[in-house]
Amino acid sequence: MKGVSMLNVPAVLAIYRFEMARFWRTALQSIVAPVISTSLYFVVFGAAIGSRVQTVDDIPYGAFIVPGLMMLSLLTQSVSNASFGIYFPRFAGTIYEILSAPISPLEVVLGFVGAAATKSIVIGLIILATASLFVPLHIAHPFWMVFFLLLTALTFSLFGFVIGLWADGFEKLQLVPLLIVTPLTFLGGSFYSIEMLPPFWRAVSLFNPVVYLVSGFRWAFFGRGDVAVGVSIAATLAFLTLCLGLVAYIFRTGYRLKS
Amino acid sequence: MQPIVSIANLSKVYASGLHALRGVTLDIAKGEIFALLGPNGAGKSTLINIVCGIVTPSEGMIRVGGHDIQSQYRAARRMIGLVPQELTTDAFEKVWDTVSFSRGLFGLPRDPGHIERVLKDLALYEKRESRIMQLSGGMKRRVLIAKALAHEPKVLFLDEPTAGVDVELRQDMWRLVRRLREQGVTVILTTHYIEEAEEMADRVGVIRKGEIILVEEKVELMRKLGKKQLTLHLREPVGTLPESLARHALQVGEGGRSLIYTYETRGERTGITGLLGDLADAGIAFTDLDTSQSSLEDIFVDLVRERA
The missing domain is CATH 3.40.50.300 (P-loop containing nucleotide triphosphate hydrolases)
Structure with a gap:
């Protein structure tokens, strides 16, 4: 007889598998799309602009943008996967089953966010593999590369989960990724070093949390970043904590899930 | 249990x-x-x-x-x-x-x-x-x-x-x-x-x-569904019912102007003949009579109906 308070592992796995099945079912959209868009970025930024910029911090421009590109996908994919994953059952009404099942909020989050994070990590690695076809890559700190990859995927999947709970229509679901995540990522030094900006904009950029993620990730690749790696790690952990707190608060209040 | x-x-x-x-x-x-x-x-x-x-x-x-x-x-x-x-x-x-x-x-x-x-x-x-x-x-x-x-x-x-x-x-x-x-x-x-x-x-x-x-x-x-009610509308209002009618367990309607008799339709004897005989003996005359059956539907409709 299993204890009542034990983790309901079959339930977490059921949600996780269900979400992953959705991912593989839409493999064309989930996997092929990021590969194509990454290739396009390489053609446009790598080949067209790269031929003029040549190097940033002694790093060939084509290689320089790889961490930023991965971050861009990681952030948008995490947010959109996780938000859609929880929003759709709410929209379709199938959420009734999850609410009536003997599962804790923690287990629901583990299932949905775990699956969303897995998907974006898979996509991130596919992009890395695609990129390595275009430019020679060397990862200076593999451990920290994986650390940033996992934590960023997890953090932004949590963030997406919160958006999926908050949204009451498909429009709102698109709103945050479109108006906040994508601009912050593009302006967060994905394709340039913030050292290249005039001092004023460099200072403004430091308020953009994505700068710290991209910088840390780039440091893991090349041993160099816009800000000290310790700051990047701290920022990543702080944002993770913030999202965890937000999710915990939501479940404590039953917000948008139960009337 | x-x-x-x-x-x-x-x-x-x-x-x-x-x-x-x-x-x-x-x-x-x-x-x-x-x-x-x-x-x-x-x-x-x-x-x-x-x-x-x-x-x-x-x-x-x-x-x-x-x-x-x-x-x-x-x-x-x-x-x-x-x-x-x-x-x-x-x-x-x-x-x-x-x-x-x-x-x-x-x-x-x-x-x-x-x-x-x-x-x-x-x-x-x-x-x-x-x-x-x-x-x-x-x-x-x-x-x-x-x-x-x-x-x-x-x-x-x-x-x-x-x-x-x-x-x-x-x-x-x-x-x-x-x-x-x-x-x-x-x-x-x-x-x-x-x-x-x-x-x-x-x-x-x-x-x-x-x-x-x-x-x-x-x-x-x-069982309630199987019950019927016979309502007798009286010519003269009655006050107290005569002793001879006690065995029929009659209800007296509003103002004593009617008598209501409940009986089982499924029973072998409804007791209606005896009741009418006893009424005649007691000198109670009626102008009209009707019977009604309370179905589960009636009970339900009655229960859930909003009383204004």
């Missing part, structure tokens, strides 16, 4: 201010089929959704199998299967997968044998590889039932199970409910069809505007 579902003083006020349930107290015995009857908006679904954990109660206490549904929600919910009113299914998943998913969600290890049995019982086995969106409405309803049975619940809630369902599925459903009862499963269903309650239930509860206004054995209700 300890009731399998015990609801005490349950109230629900929605954020909109809607008072959906008011002090509902109800015990359901293990193994019975209980029909909750009531018009739309009476609070049937709210009641079910609270027991199942989908809606949070404002007040009150619920135990399922002795487990409090809030502090011991895991143990309580493991016992419960819910078939919702709306056809809320996934679209792209296959029948087999969605039913297996439900079993996992309730914390049980995989058991293809059980899933196969459930699907066969519901005539879904042939469709196990179909995507849910390819199924007809009736088939989707069967899928919802299969999902609810995937974790072998001890208590099954059927919220309006036969709304918009064809005859064949309705009959299949009743067969299934009977079979479940033989296995000791308690079934609680809501309906606004009286025939459905008559057909299936052991006990009937009537809910109106968030209050349970009647809970009775169906047999008892049926």
